[in-house]
Amino acid sequence: MAVMILQATGLCRMGMVALARLALAGLALAEPAAATSPDAWKEFRQQVATSCAKLALARDFQSVTVEVDPFGTQSYGVALITGVLKKGLGSARAICVLDKKTGKAELGAESTGWVTISPSHQ
Numbered sequence: 001m002a003v004m005i006l007q008a009t010g011l012c013r014m015g016m017v018a019l020a021r022l023a024l025a026g027l028a029l030a031e032p033a034a035a036t037s038p039d040a041w042k043e044f045r046q047q048v049a050t051s052c053a054k055l056a057l058a059r060d061f062q063s064v065t066v067e068v069d070p071f072g073t074q075s076y077g078v079a080l081i082t083g084v085l086k087k088g089l090g091s092a093r094a095i096c097v098l099d100k101k102t103g104k105a106e107l108g109a110e111s112t113g114w115v116t117i118s119p120s121h122q
Contacts, residue, residue, distance in 0.1 A: 044100075045070065048077035051105035052096035060110055062086045066096075075100055085110065 049066045056064045064083035072078045077098035092110035
């Protein structure tokens with residue numbers, strides 16, 4: 001009966017347009033869910049590991065092991081690089097982040113240059 005009333009008043013067409021828009025919005029929202037499939041996460045982790053390893057090896061590391069945070073933060077993939085430095089300077093660690101939007105990786109300073117700060121408890 002409600003459908004007949006909508007058809008009689010011409011609002012049925014507007015209702016269909018609204019329903020179509022709602023369906024498209026639902027599809028747009030479903031896209032990130034597809035990116036959270038096990039295969040997508042595996043590919044993401046591999047991208048973080050590969051990008052971070054290449055960056056570390058291009059800088060001061062001679063060899064590296066990459067430990068990847070399985071999901072990272074909302075905006076970044078995160079990895080801990082551990083390895084041997086070039087020129088016989090021993091071993092070190094570094095933190096690497098990969099921007100999830102751009103795919104650009106950045107490497108922090110090697111642990112030999114880190115500053116230790118005791119957090120204050122407030």
